[in-house]
Amino acid sequence: MPVLVMKFGGTSVASLDRIRRAAKRVGREVANGHDVIVIVSAMSGKTNELVGWVNEISPLFDAREYDAVVSSGENVTAGLMALTLQEMDIPARSWQGWQVPVLTTSAHSAARIMDIPTDNINTKFSEGMRVAVVAGFQGISPENRITTLGRGGSDTTAVAFAAAFDAERCDIYTDVDGVYTTDPRIESKARKLDRIAFEEMLELASLGAKVLQTRSVELAMRYKVKLRVLSSFEEYDENAGTLVCDEEEIMEQNVVAGVAYQRDEAKMTLISVADRPGIAAAIFGPLSEAGVNVDMIVQNISEEGRTDMTFSCPVEQVARAERAMQEAKTSGDINFHDIVADTDVAKVSVVGIGMRSHAGVAAKMFQVLSDEGINIKVITTSEIKISVLIDRKYMELAVQSLHDAFELEKVA
Ligand code: ADP
Ligand code: ASP
Numbered sequence: 486m487p488v489l490v491m492k493f494g495g496t497s498v499a500s501l502d503r504i505r506r507a508a509k510r511v512g513r514e515v516a517n518g519h520d521v522i523v524i525v526s527a528m529s530g531k532t533n534e535l536v537g538w539v540n541e542i543s544p545l546f547d548a549r550e551y552d553a554v555v556s557s558g559e560n561v562t563a564g565l566m567a568l569t570l571q572e573m574d575i576p577a578r579s580w581q582g583w584q585v586p587v588l589t590t591s592a593h594s595a596a597r598i599m600d601i602p603t604d605n606i607n608t609k610f611s612e613g614m615r616v617a618v619v620a621g622f623q624g625i626s627p628e629n630r631i632t633t634l635g636r637g638g639s640d641t642t643a644v645a646f647a648a649a650f651d652a653e654r655c656d657i658y659t660d661v662d663g664v665y666t667t668d669p670r671i672e673s674k675a676r677k678l679d680r681i682a683f684e685e686m687l688e689l690a691s692l693g694a695k696v697l698q699t700r701s702v703e704l705a706m707r708y709k710v711k712l713r714v715l716s717s718f719e720e721y722d723e724n725a726g727t728l729v730c731d732e733e734e735i736m737e738q739n740v741v742a743g744v745a746y747q748r749d750e751a752k753m754t755l756i757s758v759a760d761r762p763g764i765a766a767a768i769f770g771p772l773s774e775a776g777v778n779v780d781m782i783v784q785n786i787s788e789e790g791r792t793d794m795t796f797s798c799p800v801e802q803v804a805r806a807e808r809a810m811q812e813a814k815t816s817g818d819i820n821f822h823d824i825v826a827d828t829d830v831a832k833v834s835v836v837g838i839g840m841r842s843h844a845g846v847a848a849k850m851f852q853v854l855s856d857e858g859i860n861i862k863v864i865t866t867s868e869i870k871i872s873v874l875i876d877r878k879y880m881e882l883a884v885q886s887l888h889d890a891f892e893l894e895k896v897a
């Protein structure tokens with residue numbers, strides 16, 4: 486029978502009633518003749534609570550134990566979903582990551598899926614099981630430890646299963662009815678897109694639009710998974726939601742497809758480092774080893790052989806970054822006068838494949854921000870996106886004014 490993957494995010498399994506609602510939707514697909522793989526998230530808020538407990542006990546925690554704790558929310562919803570389906574007389578069984586097994590790297594808290602052997606689940610399907618409920622977000626490392634795939638990782642579990650089982654489609658059920666031109670919670674005029682190109686979705690996700698985890702979009706693109714985002718709260722219809730697809734499958738297209746933001750950024754500056762060959766490697770090597778995800782980098786003009794080096798990273802990694810830099814200074818690998826952290830910044834980006842062939846998007850973006858009196862602290866660009874770092878208090882205003890200026894509420 487054709488396999489369908491259905492993923493339910495945290496708000497879609499937040500209570501027993503919602504689990505029943507989701508199970509009904511699964512039941513309809515079973516009745517339509519599908520074998521279904523259901524991927525569940527933890528109940529909404531649960532993973533945050535677990536992360537909070539870990540941080541409270543051990544701020545610079547052992548990542549293996551972090552994964553042991555934070556993966557547990559999905560175990561509960563997987564079991565509950567299987568029981569709910571059984572109560573509906575649908576043959577269902579739950580699977581934790583290690584039971585499948587979902588084989589991952591050992592990069593705890595940010596593991597990558599390497600392989601998903603299909604034999605165990607396929608054997609059960611051939612014996613009459615109709616639904617495999619799999620705990621999202623988790624896997625097992627070569628060292629036999631539980632791993633997690635990074636926040637939002639159940640999306641990636643879902644797409645990886647769709648690829649491994651050659652599923653007809655991967656449906657991501659969430660609390661919005663599709664992918665919008667920007668987060669509809671920030672801009673009420675945001676428009677739902679019927680289709681979005683893989684590349685644009687990839688950029689939007691990696692620039693903060695958390696509706697899909699970045700890695701899930703990468704996998705869908707690589708393995709040609711038919712990926713759809715839709716609401717678990719609205720009545721279902723065939724054309725519901727947003728289809729993430731190839732650029733060629735999209736008819737009309739704005740130059741800018743969407744606006745994304747990352748709220749909790751920090752800007753760090755090393756003041757007065759020696760401007761010599763190898764300095765960037767000496768700074769960013771230790772940062773990477775300390776697990777700091779450096780994003781934007783600016784090296785300022787050098788004067789008398791010394792320069793300031795600025796970079797951005799997630800605000801929760803500032804302490805790690807400072808420690809890594811102080812250690813590198815103590816060991817004599819780098820020398821700097823001071824390290825300054827600005828923890829009140831956010832990143833706002835505009836994305837669109839139309840930018841490849843249209844000039845002037847950057848100029849317009851900068852003008853819009855200037856008209857609103859918003860100071861730009863750092864800029865980075867690529868072929869299809871422009872990102873700026875600004876004061877966090879202006880983030881909503883920036884998103885809304887860019888959405889207006891590029892007329893994203895309208896189809897071009
Ligand atoms: P789930 O728990 O189902 O995985 P998430 O909270 O991870 O859901 O992702 C859905 C949320 O993503 C929405 O509630 C919305 O606030 C946010 N979001 C951010 N950018 C966008 C966008 N461009 N389109 C739709 N949703 C977006
Ligand atoms: N529960 C995990 C998280 O909140 C994974 C997910 O929901 O995708 O990040």
Ligand code: MG
Pocket residue numbers: 494637640695696697698
């Ligand atoms: Mg999510």
